[in-house]
Amino acid sequence: MSYRDAQDRAARLSDPREALEALARAHRGGDDLLARAVAGHAVVNGWSDVVQAWAADRPGAAEQLAELDALLITGSAGITEQLADGAAFYAPRPPELADVMEHQLAQVADPASLAPTPAAAYGVPSR
Incomplete structure (x- = not known):
């Protein structure tokens, strides 16, 4: 039996009692796919x-x-909200930035990384 067939069988179960019986049959018959589907x-x-x-x-x-x-669990930390937030705030990367690495983007996006250091003001290289 394929996993898809097992899922179809499991989907026909309408109450937990039926599901427990199907699970017991699957265990007795060594049908792990059906057990997982149930x-x-x-x-x-x-x-x-x-x-x-x-x-x-x-x-x-x-x-x-x-x-x-x-x-x-639903709420602010629930997976549903996390997925919804991720989808709502997803912005695809422009083609012009396709070859730019994540750490390079983060460095450019951080205004503090672009500000001159006090040492640089005196011509002393930093880092």
Whole structure:
């Protein structure tokens, strides 16, 4: 079975009880793709019992799920707002600057880097 097929099957699950049964069948049959698809569907639907059952026999999964939960929290630090802000304030780089490195742009953008140093006023090279 392909992962796409597994996702289609998981998408037909309408409640956490069905999802737990499908997850148990996938585990018994050694179908990791279906198990992952069911777990993904459970995450999207907020079925924490299903997600925890999937993570129970996977080392490190609990920590990864905690990180995912932190990203999915709405509010000023939520991933949704971060993505929206990034999209709203994205400005593509002009073609004239295509070959300019990031650190060079940052140096030019920083007015303090362009101001002469006190030593330069007396002809002493800085740095």
